[in-house]
Amino acid sequence: MPSDFRVTLLGTGTPIPRPDRFGPSTLIEAGDHTVLIDAGRGAAVRLFQLGVPIGRIDALLLTHFHSDHTVGIPDLWLTGWLSSYFGNRRRPFNVIGPVGTAKLMHHLESAYAHDIEIRVEDEKLEREHVAITVKEFDEDGVIHQTGDLRVLAFTVDHGEAIKPAYGYRVEYQGRVAVISGDTRYNANVLRHGAGADLLVHEVAMAPPELLGQAHIQRIVNHHTSPQEAGRMFAQARPRMAALTHLVMLASDTVAAPTIDELITATRETYAGPLVIGEDLMSFEIGESVTIGNLKSRP
Ligand SMILES: [Zn+2]
Ligand SMILES: [Zn+2]
Numbered sequence: 523m524p525s526d527f528r529v530t531l532l533g534t535g536t537p538i539p540r541p542d543r544f545g546p547s548t549l550i551e552a553g554d555h556t557v558l559i560d561a562g563r564g565a566a567v568r569l570f571q572l573g574v575p576i577g578r579i580d581a582l583l584l585t586h587f588h589s590d591h592t593v594g595i596p597d598l599w600l601t602g603w604l605s606s607y608f609g610n611r612r613r614p615f616n617v618i619g620p621v622g623t624a625k626l627m628h629h630l631e632s633a634y635a636h637d638i639e640i641r642v643e644d645e646k647l648e649r650e651h652v653a654i655t656v657k658e659f660d661e662d663g664v665i666h667q668t669g670d671l672r673v674l675a676f677t678v679d680h681g682e683a684i685k686p687a688y689g690y691r692v693e694y695q696g697r698v699a700v701i702s703g704d705t706r707y708n709a710n711v712l713r714h715g716a717g718a719d720l721l722v723h724e725v726a727m728a729p730p731e732l733l734g735q736a737h738i739q740r741i742v743n744h745h746t747s748p749q750e751a752g753r754m755f756a757q758a759r760p761r762m763a764a765l766t767h768l769v770m771l772a773s774d775t776v777a778a779p780t781i782d783e784l785i786t787a788t789r790e791t792y793a794g795p796l797v798i799g800e801d802l803m804s805f806e807i808g809e810s811v812t813i814g815n816l817k818s819r820p
Contacts, residue, residue: 531800548560
């Protein structure tokens, strides 16, 4: 059932360059507002598949600076500038994120300066539409508000060295969607996600045979296990719970856990509504929360 508040998972993957699970990126459409949370690999491709012109994005919100969440930024920024139906941005590229966002964007401007000069001269593209505006924040609170849309950032725990790291709570006309960002099981996610219409949480799982390896242990320690994600959902009791950012660890000789194994492990601690995210899966948040895909999109 179409709603005026829709969350679409553009990428449900990790650094693994899989063609079926692109890098982390989540599209929020709320009335006339269009916001993107993170810009992993292929975010621009997924927007094109949806028929959403890249230039329509009002704001890009970043959760943290791991490259799998940011490598899609130059594509969104520069392809969105092109004078075409798939781009056509008629205003500066607006980025909101933790302290460090301005530095990242400043260096991207330097890296692509030559392309910008070329296109201004050759294609007569407007300089002001490739300009970047950045708003940084360094504490929890409202970081974006426009009309009936309000977005709060909250600190999460992605490990000692991986700071800053935030999750987002998106509020629109009394409805709430919460995106955990990359985190271990964290009380802030519960605080902001309790009773949400939609709680989208990251997850990581490793085959038991690999848990003895130090680098596997390190990755698992930066994320939330299926049992912990289930515990979060059981406590927060969202109307719909979704897993995304599927860190399914493997080696050259040991296969990654299956989706069925992920579901079974999550079900050890949670019996409520649950869906395993897929790229281009959407959630229509209205009277009820309904799950859609590319074909069901209005
Ligand atoms: Zn991360
Ligand atoms: Zn990540």
